[in-house]
Amino acid sequence: MDILSIQILLQATLRMATPLIYAGIGETFSEKAGIINIGLEGYMLIGAFTAYATVYYTNNLLLAVVYAILVTALFGVIFAYLTITIKANQVIIGTALNLVGVGISGYLFRILFAQTRKAQPVRTFQQLPIPALKDIPLLGPSLFDQNILVYGTYLLVPLAAIILYKTSLGLVLRGTGEHPHAVESLGIRVVHIRYGAVIFASILAGIGGAYLPIAHANQFVENMTAGRGFIALAMVAFGRWNPVYVWLAGLLFGSTFALQLRLQAAQTIIPYQFLQILPYVVTFIALIISHGRSLQPRALGIPFEKEGN
Amino acid sequence: MTAKTKPFSFFRLINFFPPMLQQAIILPLLALALTLLISAVLLVITGYNPVTAYRYMWEGVFGNSRVFTEVLLKSTPLILVGTGIAVAFRCGVWNIGAEGQFYAGAVLATWVGIHLAGLPPFLTISVVFLAGFIGGGAWAVIPGWLKVRLKVNEVVSTIMLNYIMIGLTSFLVTGPMQEAKKVFPQTDEIVVAARLPNILPPTRLNIGFLIAVLVAIIAAIILFRTPLGYAIRTVGQNPETARYAGMKVNQSIIIAMLLSGGAAGLAGAIEVSGLTWRMFATISPGYGFDGIAVALLASNNPLGTILSGFLFGALRASSELMQMNARIPSVLFKIIQGLAIAFIIAFSLLSRKVASEKIADRAEAVPTTGS
Numbered sequence: 001m002d003i004l005s006i007q008i009l010l011q012a013t014l015r016m017a018t019p020l021i022y023a024g025i026g027e028t029f030s031e032k033a034g035i036i037n038i039g040l041e042g043y044m045l046i047g048a049f050t051a052y053a054t055v056y057y058t059n060n061l062l063l064a065v066v067y068a069i070l071v072t073a074l075f076g077v078i079f080a081y082l083t084i085t086i087k088a089n090q091v092i093i094g095t096a097l098n099l100v101g102v103g104i105s106g107y108l109f110r111i112l113f114a115q116t117r118k119a120q121p122v123r124t125f126q127q128l129p130i131p132a133l134k135d136i137p138l139l140g141p142s143l144f145d146q147n148i149l150v151y152g153t154y155l156l157v158p159l160a161a162i163i164l165y166k167t168s169l170g171l172v173l174r175g176t177g178e179h180p181h182a183v184e185s186l187g188i189r190v191v192h193i194r195y196g197a198v199i200f201a202s203i204l205a206g207i208g209g210a211y212l213p214i215a216h217a218n219q220f221v222e223n224m225t226a227g228r229g230f231i232a233l234a235m236v237a238f239g240r241w242n243p244v245y246v247w248l249a250g251l252l253f254g255s256t257f258a259l260q261l262r263l264q265a266a267q268t269i270i271p272y273q274f275l276q277i278l279p280y281v282v283t284f285i286a287l288i289i290s291h292g293r294s295l296q297p298r299a300l301g302i303p304f305e306k307e308g309n
Numbered sequence: 310m311t312a313k314t315k316p317f318s319f320f321r322l323i324n325f326f327p328p329m330l331q332q333a334i335i336l337p338l339l340a341l342a343l344t345l346l347i348s349a350v351l352l353v354i355t356g357y358n359p360v361t362a363y364r365y366m367w368e369g370v371f372g373n374s375r376v377f378t379e380v381l382l383k384s385t386p387l388i389l390v391g392t393g394i395a396v397a398f399r400c401g402v403w404n405i406g407a408e409g410q411f412y413a414g415a416v417l418a419t420w421v422g423i424h425l426a427g428l429p430p431f432l433t434i435s436v437v438f439l440a441g442f443i444g445g446g447a448w449a450v451i452p453g454w455l456k457v458r459l460k461v462n463e464v465v466s467t468i469m470l471n472y473i474m475i476g477l478t479s480f481l482v483t484g485p486m487q488e489a490k491k492v493f494p495q496t497d498e499i500v501v502a503a504r505l506p507n508i509l510p511p512t513r514l515n516i517g518f519l520i521a522v523l524v525a526i527i528a529a530i531i532l533f534r535t536p537l538g539y540a541i542r543t544v545g546q547n548p549e550t551a552r553y554a555g556m557k558v559n560q561s562i563i564i565a566m567l568l569s570g571g572a573a574g575l576a577g578a579i580e581v582s583g584l585t586w587r588m589f590a591t592i593s594p595g596y597g598f599d600g601i602a603v604a605l606l607a608s609n610n611p612l613g614t615i616l617s618g619f620l621f622g623a624l625r626a627s628s629e630l631m632q633m634n635a636r637i638p639s640v641l642f643k644i645i646q647g648l649a650i651a652f653i654i655a656f657s658l659l660s661r662k663v664a665s666e667k668i669a670d671r672a673e674a675v676p677t678t679g680s
Contacts, residue, residue: 038405038464088654091403091464095601096650103643110638111355222640227472234465271484277476284469291459 009258010142014150015216016261017254019044019208019225021153023232024239024246025160026204031236032164033197034177034299035083038094040205041229042101047072047209049105052220053112055122061214065149068210069203075101076202080195087303098229106222113220121218125149149207149215153247156204160243173197177297180304190304205229227280234283238290241297249286256282336660337606337617340652344645351644357637365634369627376626378512382584384622386411386576386596388521391603391614392528393572397449398609399532400565401545406452406467407573408597409474410445414574416478417444419581419588420486422499433502438578445574446567448474453566457559471597479590486588495589505583515583521618524572528611531568541565573597599625602646606653621646 023040030037037043047068054064079097082088113119125147133144164170172193175183180190208228213220231253239246256279263275326335349359370380390407397404418441425433452470455461481487483494505515532538543551544561552558576596581588603621607613624642632639 082651082655086655086658088651088658092605092654093651095405095605096647096654099598099602099643099647099650101647103640103645103647106640107351107638107644108355110640115636115638227468230465230468234462234469237462237465271480273476273480273483276479277473280469280472280476284466284473287461287466287469288455288459291455291461 007138007142009255009262010139011145012258012262013251013255014142014146015254016257017250018150018153019211019216019228020232020235020253021157021247021250022208022211023205023229024235024250025156025243026201026208027232027236028160028239028241028243028246029164029173030197030201031300032177032241032297033173033194034180034297034302034304035080035194035198035201036090036094036233036301037079037097037198037201038091038233039079039097039101039229040094040201040232041225041227042094042098043072043075043202043205044209044212044225044229045101045105045223046075047206048212048224049109049220050206051210052122052213053108055214056113056120059123061123061125064214065207065210068206072202072206072209073199076199077195079202080198083303084191084194084198087305090301102223105220109220109222119219122214124218125215147215149211152207157243157247164243174297177299180299184304184306194304205232208232231279231283234287237296238283238286240290240295252286253279253283336656337608337613337653340606340649340656341620343652344648347648348641348645351641352637357635362631362635362637365631365637366624366627369630370623374509375512376630378509378514380619380623380626381514381518382622383626384619385517385521385583386580386593387599387603387622387625388518388525388614388618389576389579390573390596390600391607391618392521392525392611393445393569393576394600394604395607395609395611395614396528396532396541396572397565397569398604399545400541400562401548402453402456402562402565402569403464404449404452404467404566404569405464405601406449406470406570406597407600408593408595409467409471410448410570410573411577411580411593411597412474412478413448413570413577414441414443414445415577415581415588415592416481416486417441417574418578419496419499422503422582423497425503426500428502430502430506433500434505434582437499437503437582438575441574441576441578441581442571443574445577446571448574449566449570450563453563457562475590478588478592482588482590488587493589496587498586499582503582504586505579513584517579517583520579521576522615524575525611525615525618528568528572532611537561537564573600594625599646602650605650608653608657 023044027037027040050071051064051068054067055061058064075097079093082093083090109119127145128148128151130144134140136144164173172183172188176190176193176197183193184190209225212224217224235246235249235253239249260275260278263270264272345363349363352359352362369376371377390411393410394404394407418437421440422437425436428436448470452461452463452466455466456463479494482496486496488495488497505517507513507515532541540551540556540561541564543554543556544558548558551561577592580592585592599621603614603617606617606620624645628639628642631637
């Protein structure tokens with residue numbers, strides 16, 4: 001492989017990793033606060049459809065991201081109400097959310113676009129090369145000749161790490177997932193923190209979903225997330241609930257998507273099905289490698305019951 | 310706080326009914342009713358007449374004997390998959406991998422069904438079923454073993470195994486297992502002796518539905534009337550208690566996964582031996598995922614999956630007819646599934662809360678009135 005193809009592969013890796021990174025960082029915050037959300041895939045599909053429809057009707061990319069955020073946040077509130085307030089099982093409600101996500105995005109897409117043959121390509125976020133930086137050999141074009149949502153992850157990841165490990169908010173958040181009763185005894189409402197974390201996660205998954213039709217492709221396709229929400233879930237465990245490692249995991253899985261597409265285009269003798277399942281096989285192997293739950297937040301998945309009730 | 314009083318007074322009403330009746334019939338029907346109501350609102354917003362839509366659905370189920378038998382055919386895999394998922398969920402294992410297990414069972418059953426010659430039908434079909442059970446069971450035991458040995462999260466691992474199995478199937482039917490003619494991405498037909506007898510010509514109804522009902526009943530007996538079932542349920546409720554009581558927690562989880570995947574694999578085998586007679590890449594339209602809703606709506610009671618499997622089979626079959634006749638996208642069915650799950654869970658939690666408050670009220674009342 002020559003320098004140029006490595007560079008192209010790197011560029012594609014970052015592009016494929018971006019939606020995973022958004023969803024994965026959000027889920028990290030949610031899980032740090034003690035709430036596991038299996039419904040990431042649903043959020044992403046809802047975000048993807050909202051963004052596509054918004055650009056289609058308004059031609060405004062920024063508005064598309066804003067709407068994707070608002071709509072997925074609404075679903076985040078519903079998820080939070082069911083799992084935090086009435087303490088429903090998080091896995092079950094997450095599963096329901098996935099079904100609703102697949103259903104509602106597919107239903108509206110067919111009604112508004114597919115059945116009437118109005119499904120057309122939309123405007124997308126264009127590459128925004130950063131002068132000077134993009135001329136760095138090898139890494140320059142890969143890192144600094146991307147669209148704005150990719151750049152967003154460069155800010156998001158360090159920011160997430162700083163918030164989580166260097167601020168009092170981060171301390172409270174981590175405490176909420178480890179020792180919720182200790183946090184509550186400090187006069188901080190665990191329920192509020194968890195609502196915040198869940199809604200934050202839904203917003204980021206919404207952006208990750210929006211990325212697919214308006215930055216990666218220029219079209220919405222039913223089920224276009226293709227399991228990325230689940231891969232993001234695996235990233236969080238593989239990345240040991242640390243934003244920086246989760247980011248690295250995102251790059252790894254992103255590279256499998258990029259490699260898979262590239263090998264398919266290169267027409268190797270490997271059957272295409274093996275290339276298609278590559279991301280899932282790598283995720284599965286990564287799960288096995290990162291086994292053990294010693295680093296998992298202690299109160300993950302457990303509804304918070306106030307003492308003395 | 311004021312918002313809380315509303316549902317509570319409502320759930321006080323429901324608590325007049327005995328708990329068993331609540332769990333098995335009242336709450337599921339209530340959840341389904343509210344789901345259909347919300348879906349009706351969605352239909353109105355998107356410019357459809359919900360009355361027409363639901364009428365098409367009703368006709369799609371009870372319109373004539375042909376559509377009704379199609380519903381039973383759709384219910385068959387759902388009851389089996391739902392039963393399997395119920396067993397895993399009862400054991401506290403989140404098996405989301407039934408879709409892959411269905412494929413694994415169907416693949417192995419097809420392979421056996423093609424190559425098994427010279428045996429009488431009953432024996433051939435039994436071997437094909439066994440192959441389906443083993444295929445699905447083995448594909449489920451992998452994440453089960455990884456969970457107990459390496460504490461690998463089964464939700465993510467089973468989902469990844471879905472994608473992997475579906476990809477492998479696609480490879481098999483275009484490669485090593487492709488039909489001799491090498492035209493379509495499908496296998497050759499299974500031998501005649503491996504095919505399930507039709508019980509109601511000219512419809513496509515075969516004995517698969519009866520087998521599914523029988524399996525659900527057997528699963529309920531295992532779960533509620535045997536030491537194994539007791540261990541599975543105890544592990545699901547509290548693994549620490551189970552361990553303390555001397556139960557083999559890890560073993561229970563593995564067996565629960567074996568049964569769970571086995572039921573999904575059996576569903577795959579019945580689909581092949583009863584309907585398609587061959588394997589192709591899209592043999593399941595998502596039965597493995599529907600099974601989750603089936604199990605949850607039945608409160609993870611295998612007997613209840615007979616009803617909820619029929620309900621979702623009816624929804625699936627009739628939503629396809631609704632799409633054909635009224636051009637209402639059949640994916641509406643996914644929304645209905647998701648909402649039904651959320652409502653049944655929310656309702657049972659709220660009614661349980663009201664019930665426990667009632668008990669608390671009584672407990673407080675005792676010292677003042679009684680001794």
